[in-house]
Amino acid sequence: MSIQMKASYFEEFGELDQIKTGTLERPEPGEGEVLVRVKAAGVNPVDAAVARGMLNEVIPAEFPAVPGWDMAGTIEECGYAAHRFQKGDQVYAYARRPTVQHGTFAEYISIPESYVAKRPQQLTMVESGGIPLVGLTAYQALFQFGDLQEGQTLLVLGGSGGVGTMAIQLAKTVGANVIGVASEQNQDYMEELGADKTIDYKAGNIGKAVQNVAPDGVDFIFHCSRGNSLNQSIDTLKSGGQLISITNRSPEIPDDIKFQYVFVEPNAKQLTHIQQLADDGHIKVPVSKTFDLDEVATALQEIESLHTQGKTVITP
């Protein structure tokens, strides 16, 4: 007889209030997979987009589909040939798969052990569950696709959100100067994370504000917001500078800059590096709100406003 678990799920794409919470079959770990008891699952804007069917062309779904790509939890069972972990190990992972079906807004998930890393011990389980997607996004943007160096000036557009929170802190670990951009209420928040200068995008033209604090221009722009913040600030990027966007695949940009669009990939090795940085005290995860499984629709409605601070986390 199959084992059941509590999960949030949707049976077709559409409005977020049609997401239900109920009982589904627990996914069993296949070869090379581990079964994880999910204790915390970060909520990301993409989860709302997935439930609305906006990514269906690239990542199809099988219904009933459980949303959620972030998780921290404990290893419950190891499948055949899965040897890296033992029952009870505390882990975290970015669990995006080629198909949307078994997500992390559930009591259990089975995923390849190659996606999984030990979670930071200096952070709580809830804080750990808020890291993987945003942590890997910022890490890959700054250090894998980008090449942020000590002493360079980084402009983070959207510095108070999930990704921006990680970007500011990761940039400080390599000794970059960071200018964070968010609304007025988040200026102190970005400073507490380590931003050297902050700008309120509602107070006037962002480009002019950047010129005031960095008259020679910036070396790197990390674009993790929407709106027209990139148009306003692109001219502050030095010739030969780097632009990484996670929200715009083809922005209008001058010829003399290096541009890449990044779509975050699972990567356990990078998660291990982030775990080490967190355990050394370099990464905080301010969790602004937690929700239980029955409240997933509300959590997704809030996250798609794109004005939540830090992380929102589901605790299944």
Ligand SMILES: NC(=O)c1ccc[n+]([C@@H]2O[C@H](COP(=O)([O-])OP(=O)(O)OC[C@H]3O[C@@H](n4cnc5c(N)ncnc54)[C@H](OP(=O)(O)O)[C@@H]3O)[C@@H](O)[C@H]2O)c1
């Ligand atoms: N390509 C990828 O792999 C990838 C990965 C992760 C996320 N994303 C996308 O990246 C974006 C950010 O994700 P997130 O999780 O960090 O979202 P989030 O937590 O909602 O953060 C949004 C940030 O943008 C700021 N912001 C809002 N409007 C702005 C504007 N007009 N100008 C400048 N900043 C503005 C917000 O500040 P205030 O609250 O102060 O307004 C906040 O700092 C989302 O669109 C998400 O879908 C893409």
